[in-house]
Amino acid sequence: MSAIPVTPGQAAAFTEPWTLPSKGRVGMLSLIIGESAIFTIFVVAYVYYIGKTLYGPTPAILEVPWFNSIALLSSSVTIWLAEREIERGRMRSFAALWGLTVLLGVIFLAGTGVEWHKLIYLDGLTIHTNLFGTTFYSLVGLHATHVVVGLLMLGLVLVFTLTGRIREEHSERVQVLALYWHFVDAVWVVVFTVVYIVGR
Amino acid sequence: MADQSIPIAGSLDVTPPRREERTRLLEWLHGWVVTVDHKRLGILYVVYAIVFLLIAGAEALAIRLQLAWPNSHFLSPEIYNEMFTMHGTTMVFLVGMMIIFGFANYLVPLMIGARDMAFPRLNAFSFWMSAFGGLLLYYSFIGGFGLYGMGAAPDVGWWAYAPLTAKAFSPGHATDYWALALIVMGFGTLGTAINVIATTLSMRCRGMTLMRMPLFVWLMLVVSGLTLVTITPLTAAQIMLVIDRYLGGHFFDTQAGGSAVIWMHFFWIFGHPEVYVLVLPAFGIASEIIPVFSRKAIFGYPAMVAASVGIAFVSLGVWAHHMFTVGMTSVGNTFFVLSTMLVGIPTGIKIFNWVATVWGGKIRFKVPMLFCLAFLFQFLIAGLTGIMLSVAPWDWQLHNSYFVIAHFHYVLVGAIVFNIFAAIYYWYPKVTGRMLSETLGKWHFWLFFIGFHVTFDTMHWVGFMGMPRSIYTYEADRGWGHLNLIISIGGLIQGIAVLVFAWNMVHSYLRGREAGSDPWDAWTLEWTTPSPPPVYNFAADPVVHSRRPLWDLKHPEDPDWKYEQ
């Protein structure tokens, strides 16, 4: 049962440098591709059902959440700056920017909460009211869920940073996580356009 | 394998095991539960899948017993519908998906000279998710109607067309278990797919360029990429279904303006690529085994890679060939006829390349090769019946008839299961260190081969004679009786074959001949390691210079790297 050694030797010894993509990035990108497919299906369902609602409230009752959207999108900028800071090892400003990102994310969630409260109690639109309710809450809700998950992970990083457990050498992983956040923001652009611009 | 020290004798003898023995047994079990080793997880996947193959096969036998005679009362209609739904769901998700990802887990790192998968913990998580999903699905047998009283399994068909799945038409929890199980398994599968991609792209040993990867690895890479965009639509659709059933949503509620057809689209956007997710690894297996037993390098490697990628891409645009009868426009139908037929071209390239690989070789008819050769013939036919189905007008006749059942069993059994068996006979020595018995193997092959053809060749025929699928019984005067009896007999023969196979697995594990590191005189990296491979696979990280590192070693006079560009 002796193993045959596979070593250079007969062939011209191995010269060219051997570099491979970071597995973290590859993994996260794959996850993002998969997630995009999920969102695509929900978006398709939403678009397909626009105007097909037989009764009850219609998208006309929606108000465009400019404020939330700006908050969320700007969080993409702050997190990007934060990435640069950690690469350069400036941990304090990294912590600050990272915290700001989390804050902006929370603001977005709060905004969505307010919007939903109005829809539910003033306009009487719930997920089982009609087709519009079903598709609206599931699409926006699916995105909100992703924001929540993102925030949990960002929050963890924040805690570890403040307790000084995250240092320069972790910048790679932090950036992988940031990728996910950028994705969540990008998805919002799509959802926003479909639901509040096209759909109304 | 470390666990060859299982105290089997101890656990068999009646006297209660002594303390330290028991603790050793517990440690051993515990070891399997907490393991993150890609090889052990691979074994867990495959064993889990084989168990479910027996169960789903038993369900198939129940189906066949019921259909053997017209107007038979062996199964009640309700039970029959549960049987074929569970049979299909289990075979596709718990047998097919599990076993291919099992092989991917075990082989990919070994073949690319890596020490483990990219994310070992995610790997374990994925397996246990999928495993849990399987239990959830089968728990419905008990919990279908809620815990009191007898339960009921899902009975809506594996495509679960709306609105039959709505609470109004499917009360009870059976359908919920089905949806939830598929969601859970979906996440497991997604995790594994991500893992395989990251491993193949980021863990290759020095010199293992993409165009030097064994075709099996290539196909697992393609399959995993396809899985990313295939399983997820299913998950999305299932979430919608759950929203409908639990939160009173209206996605598929035709009373509230919802559409039944959009579910079909969502399901088949998953469902069609899914079948290629299942078959491409089978192609990979064939592309490893056929060259070794023909003693020739695979013919047209670059074309094989291109064809695989091509198949994956085209397969994303053909789903509605499952929906020719739902009343699409003539233009829509025509489009999907074309896209579907196009798949035939890359697939043809593969078939021809395999034939060309055999051509001019010195073929050794060992059991793995036998299964692969049967696969070649059977997949050829299955593909051609697929082309017949893709002819929309003909499909208006054939759709939901037993011809379709015959078509896809020809692929799922005649291609995939046959290659799975080939793979097990081929890699079992590597995994266990022992050869599977060749004689039992031949028995297994010929019984399964004959049973397969008795069953599924005949099915085409009853399909032509107008027998629809999903029916728990049929009228005597339709004249389908004799053929169905033959089909059922074939099923029994397959059953016996599978039992022979199971026996072979056990018997050879205990009594089989020592395998050595390279029993087949093969060429890929996994055969450089001892059998079974040590925990970290390779003592020293290997370096490769061609697609067949071991060929280079065994034939220094004309190594591959001289010819490959």
Place this chain on the structure above:
Amino acid sequence: MKSMIRERFAPAIRVSLWLGVCVASTPAARADGPQRIPSIFAPASTPAHSIFGLSMFVLTITGGIFLVVGGLLAFALVRFRARDDDDTSEPPQIYGSTQVELAWTVIPILIVVVLFLTTARIIFAIQDAPKPKDALDVTVVGHQFWWEFRYPKLGIVTANELHVPVGSATYLHLLSADVDHSFWVPQLAGKTDLIPNHPNETWMDPQQTGLYVGQCAQFCGVEHAKMLLRVYVETPEQFAAWVKEQQEPGAQEEQAAAGRHIFETEACTNCHRIAGTAANGTFGPDLTHLMSRATIASGAAMNTPQDLHDWIQNPDHVKPGALMPAMQLGDQQIDELVAYLTTLH
């Protein structure tokens, strides 16, 4: 060695199977008219005919492909098997050949083009065929687990047994009251689904009188298997007579008054309609002319007093899972009910 030889016969077996199918089917195809076996190879109406032609064309081409590719493979297996007297040397290694690979990419492309064009022609020929003015319109409503047939222009409502005139086109408008079903009478046309909230249409123009059988071809629940179809193709005279009969209100014969009373006082009327009486339920089949049908419960039982009796006593017994409840009636009452139903000509 031995295995190899049997491998060689494998293709031969399958070829003969294919030929078998063609042979078995062609005579049926010549002998037009209704068959006991609803074979797709015994077409008796234009759509079914053109599909049959197309299918034979495709079968020939695919059969040819199989013979060529399968033949090559079988030959290779015999020719290049390892002989017992072989030395251990490896055969020459060939890595590929651009010309050959190009060839077997181009030829399939050409075949696909041919297949596609012929298919497209038939698709448009059948799906977009101009509707003749004199075409008969029938609305088909799928129910769990029975068929409702409405002739809007003729004011007829009936169930499970469709009557159409020979030689002229009938257009079916397909609706569903609950889940998906599929209308399939192989000898007359391909199947088309009945989907709630998604109206469909199909057509046929039978050329031979007689009884054509088929059944629901989309899984629709417990009794999907017993959702059988009967299509009576009749001469114009027979058809006209049938129409006239169906347009009559339900019979009101004196000797059946007792049964009729039970029918109207029991819940029957909630689900069944009998024209000219108080009964106008729509959940179940219209019973106005029950006796004009040969079967009941969409083919699950024959339309005999005995079967009617069993059915009313306990539908679940005749057709487990049927959506008609057992009405807990005494034999006496049931007999009277049956006596009444049997007057509904």
